[in-house]
Amino acid sequence: MWKSVIYKEWLKIRWFLIGYAALGIIAVGYIFLKVQHDIAFMEGKNYWYSILFQGLQYFGYLKFLPLIGALAIGIAQYFPETVNKRIKLTFHLPLKENKILLMMHAFGTGSLLAAYLLIFSIFYVLSNLFFPSEIINGAIATVIPWFLAGLTTYFMIALIVLEPIWKYRAFYFIIGAFFTSIYLNQTITAGYAPVNPILFILTAGSGIALIFSAYRFRKGEM
């Protein structure tokens, strides 16, 4: 039964996930194509200088990439469940309701994380070809909140899409948008370094938010 549930989730998101991973690889590829182009024209020493002392963020294109992935996977996974309230069929399966929902959620989160990990790993490996650890560490401290914003968006989509009442959907949307925006403030490189652990905890906490909507959905709120 678990395998079937996971297979159903996979069927829903597979093309979105593969498409998103491809988009991520292309985006990272473009970043480093530009890096090598700019280094060729400016020389490495001047390019490093721009990063270290003039605020250049060579990784800036990554800012909304995790958000795009979260929107794609989140909508692909949860929107079909609300059409004709199909999620109710899932709740009628001989499995515990919260458990099955968390299973779906964990699968979606895992898939999104796998895509993020792939994008991040390529970014990290290619960064190592061009830059010393000080520049890379600054870049990582800056992109971590962007990836956490992606995860939070995915969790918020689950909360909003599964919410049965439109009024609450609107409230959740406003709060979700505000909550996500705290990860995406304009800041200098590594400016988020001290707050990243707290954002990590907040993101993990928001992962179970959809339980509220699902609870109300199951209890027949319309």
Place this chain on the structure above:
Amino acid sequence: MLPQLYWMAFDKPIKVPLVLYSCTDDDFMIFQSEGGKIELFDTRGNKYTREEYEQKLPLMYTRQLLISGTMPDNIKSVAMDMHDLNKAKSTFRFNPEEMNGPQPKIYPLFESESGRANLEMPDDYFRITGRLEFIKASTNKIDEGKSNLFSGALSKKGFTFPAKSISGLPTTRKSCDEGYLIIDAAGQLFHLKMMEGHPYVRKVELPANLKFKYISCVDFKDKKYYAYLFSDQNEIYILTQDLYELVKLPVEGFDPDNCELRILGDIFHYNVIIQAENNLKVVVLNYADFQKVDTYEKSWLKRSERQKGKIAAGIFPFQLKMSDKNSNFTNFYFEFSKGFFWMIVNILFVAAHLFFLMRRKAKLSKNLVDLCVIAATGIFGFIAVNFFQNKFYD
């Protein structure tokens, strides 16, 4: 978000006066702009026109006085030689966010004795971790030979790796290169530069218990000192050029975590201008020996102490921001409201919620958590609890 909207609607800027010491009158000249009106006066209450004001500060408005032909030939028997004036003129500015923010950790070490008129950006950058390492930007590889040479030179002088801080002027836009002032893991101060490809390392003897938390290097034409150094006791020092003497400036009340600092130098004086959230202090020092000449102080109420701040402190039990003007770091900055008025407001919100509950004939026992949330967080909890009401499915 609510406090942010409140302050966007009601906050008013404080017009901080520009206060400078007049070398002609030996008094402070005050430039105060209020509501589009400019007032120019001194501490004795004399008011001045713009022209009179500029003539009292001839070393600040030299160009203007030269144009209008009112620049004096000499002041206090000192001839106003443009070369001397320019040489002594210096401007230094420090904001707390420079200290409270991410630091680059790798820096370019310029060739100090290249024999060229202009400085050139080197191909490598150095870090000081377990040793001093040069990383070539063209290959992203470590230059082992140069790294060993410079690490050895530091070790020979008693440097304890790694470096706590590295301060310098990492730019080619300066008159010459004086390298970096480095604090090692043991809190010792070193001067490092590169001369004809070789390391120049000088250990600066520090008095016992003197520790620096921030160093800001300068490049002034008179070449009197390398840097301003802020101690962990919030004192300001300078490090004299070539002699490496630390001179403590007779300036108190400067907290680099919360104060902006400007030091304006001219042929007679240094105006040390310290601006905190609620006060301005100007200390005037002699140019020659850094002795204190005069002090000016002006205070005003903090934002939280003004009427609108008190209202905000009543409505909001705390305020939470993601940024702080004294820091370049993004973080959760809590500001808890002073006084007790917010507690009364919180109790009123609890009472209002109780009224709503009674009107809905809801069970109190099932809403105790909500009431506690409102009691603790006031308006924030009240809004949250009433937008997302509890529903129980028995």
